[in-house]
Amino acid sequence: MNTLEKPYVVGIDIGGQTTKMGIVDMRGQVLAQTVIRTDTHDDVNLYIDDLSAALEKIISESDSDEKIRGIGVGAPNANYYTGNIESAVNIVWGGNRTIPFAKLLSEKAGGLPVALTNDANAAAVGEMTYGAARGMKNFIMITLGTGVGSGIVINGEVVYGHDGFAGELGHTCAVRHNGRLCNCGKTGCLETYASAIGVARTAREWLEMSDEPSSLRSLDNISSKDVYDAAKEGDKFALKIFEFTGKILGQSFADFVAFSAPEAIVLFGGLARAKEYLYQPIMDSMNANLLPLWRDKIKIVFSQLKESDAAILGASALAWEL
C-alpha cells in the first residue's frame, strides 16, 4: 500500500461507556470523528454493527473512502499479538470471553487490516508518532487516569512481552508495608496512590487522620478534580496531597528507569493536568532514588496531544505500522 494513495488511518478508542473513533492523517490531524455507546449490546457482533455504521458515516463525510490504510484500536485487555480482547470484565460484551476483535472488525470493514492494543500502549505509539515523544526511541508512557496505565517503548518499539500483556506498571508495588488494597486484589499498587481515584483516596484518608484546615472539608464526595481546584486556590492541604502523589510517582519512576534506561517518562491523562503541582515533586523524588549515573538526566515530559483527540490519535497511530 502506498502512503500517498492511502493517506489516512482510523483510530478507535474503546472505553467501558463510550467508543470514540476518528479519521486521522499522517500529521495527526483528526479529519472527522464521532462517538457511540459501548454498552448498548452485550453481543459483540451487534456492537461491531453499530461501530462500522458510525465509521462509514465519518468516512463518507470526510471523503476518505478508499484512502484508509488501516484501523488501530485501543481497548482494555487487548492483546496485540492475537488481536483478541481477553476477559474484559469492564465491557458489557466482554466478560470472561476471548473475543477475536481484530478479525471481526476487519471482516466487517471490507478486509482493512486492524491492529489492537491496550489504551496505554496506544497512547505511547500516539505520542511517538505525533506528540511529545517524536524522535525518541526509548521512553515510558504513563497514563494517569482513573487508573495508572503504561506503555513502554524500547528501541522504537512497544514492549508487548512474551504474552502480549507487558507494561502493567500501575500494578507494581509502590508501598510494600500496609499498602492500599487495589482493585486487582493486590495491595500497595502504584495505581492506588497515583491515579485520579488514588488522589481522592489520599484526600479522604488524610482529612480523617488530621485536623488540618482545608476547603476540601466542606465537600461530600471528593474527587481528584476537587483536590486540583483547591490546590489552585492555594489550599495547603491540597498542595501537600500532590506533593505526596508526586513523591510516590518519582520513587516508582526511579525503579522503571533502572529497568529500561529511557530518555524520558511521558505523562498523560486527567491527573497529568496537575503538572504544575506534580512536576517538581516527581523530579525531586525520582532523582533522589536514581543511581548516580542517571541523576538529573531523565526527562519528565507531559503529553502534547490535544486531550479530546488523544485517545483517537493513539489508537490511529498503531495503524501506520500495519
Place this chain on the structure above:
Amino acid sequence: MNTLEKPYVVGIDIGGQTTKMGIVDMRGQVLAQTVIRTDTHDDVNLYIDDLSAALEKIISESDSDEKIRGIGVGAPNANYYTGNIESAVNIVWGGNRTIPFAKLLSEKAGGLPVALTNDANAAAVGEMTYGAARGMKNFIMITLGTGVGSGIVINGEVVYGHDGFAGELGHTCAVRHNGRLCNCGKTGCLETYASAIGVARTAREWLEMSDEPSSLRSLDNISSKDVYDAAKEGDKFALKIFEFTGKILGQSFADFVAFSAPEAIVLFGGLARAKEYLYQPIMDSMNANLLPLWRDKIKIVFSQLKESDAAILGASALAWEL
C-alpha cells in the same frame, strides 16, 4: 564472514582481580582458556598487552588462528553502544576515566571486531545462546553474586536503553521503609538483601536481634556460604534466612514481570547455588505479588552453564552477534 570458515569466538570476562578468557565454539564448548591478573598495571595499554599475549597463547594452543570471528568482553561499567568502559572504579586501570576499550583491543587484535557489555548482560546473551534460555525471546537474567546484576532480553535482544546502561535491577527498591544502605548510596536496594553479601548481612542482623539457636552463632565472620552450609545441615535459622531472601526476590520479580512480561526469570551466580532453598519461597512470593493474569505462568529457571565456564561463555556469546 562465514560461520564455517570462522567457527570460533573469544570470550573475555574482566573482573577487578582477574581476567578470564577462552576460545569458544558454536555449541558453547570452551576449547582453551586462561586467566591473567587485572590489577597488575594501572595503565590500560599495559593491561591490554598482557591480555593479548595471553590470548595469542591460547589461540595458538587451540590451533584457532584465522578461525576467530570476533571477541566478546564482559566488564564492569561497559557500554555496549560506545565500546567504552566508563568510570570503572573497581578496576585499577579504570578509575574515573572513559576508556575506549573495544577500540584499543580490536587494534591490538589485528582488527578483530570487539563487542563489550557488562557481565550480567553478557550472562543473558550466554544463557540465550548456549544455556537455559535457548529459544526464549523474552526473559530476565538475574545474577546473584556479590551484588545483584541483571540482563533483560525483549524480543530476542538485550535491552541497553537510551544510554547503554539499562538493566540495573539490583538497584531497584526492595524495601522502602528503613531499607538497608547500599554501596550505591541509596537505601533498600534489592542487592542489599538478595546478594551473597545481603544474605550474610541478614544473618548478622538476625543473630543480633534474636536469641534463636543456630550453628551460625559460633562463627566469626559469617558468609553466605556459611548460611548455605548451615541450611544444608538443617539449621532452621539458616533456612529462614533463605526463605526471607526468596520472599524479597519474589516480590521484586513480580514488579519486573509487570514491566516486560517475560517467559522466565533465569538465575545465575554463587547464591543461585542455594536453589533448593530459594526456589519455593521465590515462587510463592512472586505469585502472591503478580497480577492474576500472570499467576503460575512465569518460570523461574536456574542457569545451565557450567559455573567455571559461564563468564567466558557469556562474554563469548556477544561475539556471535558481531
